[in-house]
Amino acid sequence: MNFEYAAAPESRSVAKIDPVYGHFINGNWVAGSSHFSAINPATEEVLSSISLGTAADVDAAVKAARTAFDKSWSKLSGRERGKFLFRIARIMQERSREFAVLETLDNGKPIRESRDVDVPLAAAHFFYHAGWADKLEFAGVDTTTAPHGVVGQIIPWNFPLLMLAWKVAPALATGNTVVLKPAETTSLTALLFAQVCQQAGLPEGVVNIVTGDGSTGAAIVKHPGIDKIAFTGSTEVGKLIARAVAPTAKSLTLELGGKGANIVFGDAAIDETVEGIVNGIFFNQGHVCCAGSRLILQENIAEEVLEKLKRRMEKIRIGDPLDKNTDLGAINSAEQLAKIYQLTAAGDAEGANRWSPNCALPDKGFWFAPTIFTGVTQAHRIAREEIFGPVLSVLTFRTPQEAIEKANNTPFGLSAGIWSEKGSNILWATQQLRAGVIWANTFNKFDPASPFGGYKESGWGREGGRHGLSAYLKGAAK
């Protein structure tokens, strides 16, 4: 018998990568003073050289954004702004393969995810917000319809293009201009997006992209010419930003970490649940702020679920992210891999039981096998801290009340999942859970019309939907 699966790699030739990139300021490419490397995490190959943004670069970008706001963008009607957004959305769709391949090269995520999730959803965000641009007064938000002015946006590396879309689309639809900094390890799709802005004929200075590291982000946060900061990233950095912004007049929205509880009741449809658990924690290598990283199983079915979960995990294919068969790609950076190693080592040290399927990992690049820890208690670090990798902590419960208590017993509150065939279980649990997004019998479903955000230390404000619009309009709660 011979029933081996063959590799089906997507051609990387569709993505053109320049050897060196500058910043995109005032509609032009501005060379940076120093550079750092963009690395393909699956191979450690250097893809390009990226400019490290300085305070002066940020200042130039803010000035360009201010001028654009005063001179052109705020003068346009909502309908005209909407046209630009529609144009951007269509160009993103037309160039979707290019975006998908570039995202996979730069981020390490499987091509199937960049192609089927990241890029289509990013375009959908532009389409959705394009529709709102001329209807803000009917959006029913509890704010004025006046934009803040210049917004500084700092985004993470887990969904580089999608997070850009979540930030840029509502900002432009509401009439703001933008200074955006992509994450240090994933600048390339943002820079391709800059080309899309040029192609769409967006007035210069409306979108400015300054690449760089934490120091560049700090320069944006501190810049007095910025009216609002929007940040997606770790809770740790979010707290720093909140402190920095507190004594200023800047508005702030934060979308931070999570430790999502995926609760499985005894009456759940087991096979469907197992798929949902896999999707919840292994989607995007677990680099998902709303990942279902804590599996909370009712004890009467725990054994069966774990057995089936392990069997399912053995089928997960790890490897070349450009291969269309790949389920689990590369960890985004050496730094993140080290963090996953550190936290999983703490799991071992604190007495949890580690299990991974027997799978070969590539020699080069940053890789981590899908892993589950059983015998985890609330006291374990792996139950409390965000690992942001393909690592699932499994806890059990006896009564529904206990499940809720465990699920809520965390400083985070971004997402939760409920698996039950009984509607009353689901409705009851939804009312008890302190989480911004709750999925029932599914996981990791996103839509531009659905507001996304967290309770507690998972963030301030919402992104997406009508609620997300109000964050970019004056008079919104800080």
Next chain:
Amino acid sequence: MLATRSIKTTSKAWAIDTAISMVDLTTLEGADTPGKVQALCSKAFRPDPTDISVPQVGAVCVYNDMVAIARQHLDAIGAKDLPVAAVSTAFPSGRASMAVKLQDTEDAIAAGAAEIDMVIDRGAFLSGKYIEVFEEIAAIRQVCGERAHLKVILETGELVTYDNVRKASYLAMLAGADFIKTSTGKVTPAATPPVVLVMLEAVRDFYDLTKVRIGVKPAGGIRTTKDAIKQLVLVNETAGPEWLNPSLFRIGASALLNDLLLQRMKISDGYYASPNYVTID
């Protein structure tokens, strides 16, 4: 997540031959004649008359009254080990008295059917009379005894929900089915991948509980090699490679066979042949 798995070169060649050997080559029409059935039998034995390396199919599947004709013709052309499957129990609706259903089955076996494809009583199932469904399957099982393999058609297109498919799968397995089969081919939707997935999960779980392997037969709507290979990937990843065998997985089809043959020629010759190079029986 299992949406994409690519099958190429030697694996594809293997998959095509395996799929051919899994086909239950079927004709179930009011217009069936002895001539039509005999032609089908010849095709089943030698799918490609110009290439003897092509395996014979899994079985020939016909109506009750054609069983004897099929059996005689197969024996006459030397295909003694190619079984005849008969659809039974008032196929496709199942709306007849129990006496008729039992006699229908007995007749088919007496005429030489080695496999019985029975239909469950969907009316009884949908009104919650599960015991009735179970007992009916068990009674047919008893008629079959050791003489014939029993395939139980759930008609998933009429059961509609996956919960029902799962429940009916268990009823059939517990009542003694050798195979569970999706559809009669007379109702759409038929063998959709999600339905087959649910049934494969059911046989996998049943094996875990009992160590007995029950076969699965999707039927209806599988027309291309691509469809068939998708089914094989589902089998491989869900029930496991043990099921990649005609004794545990069959595909009820008619048009599929010629597409498999064309793809097989493409692999050996390097180009797509005209459809005129495969026979239309």
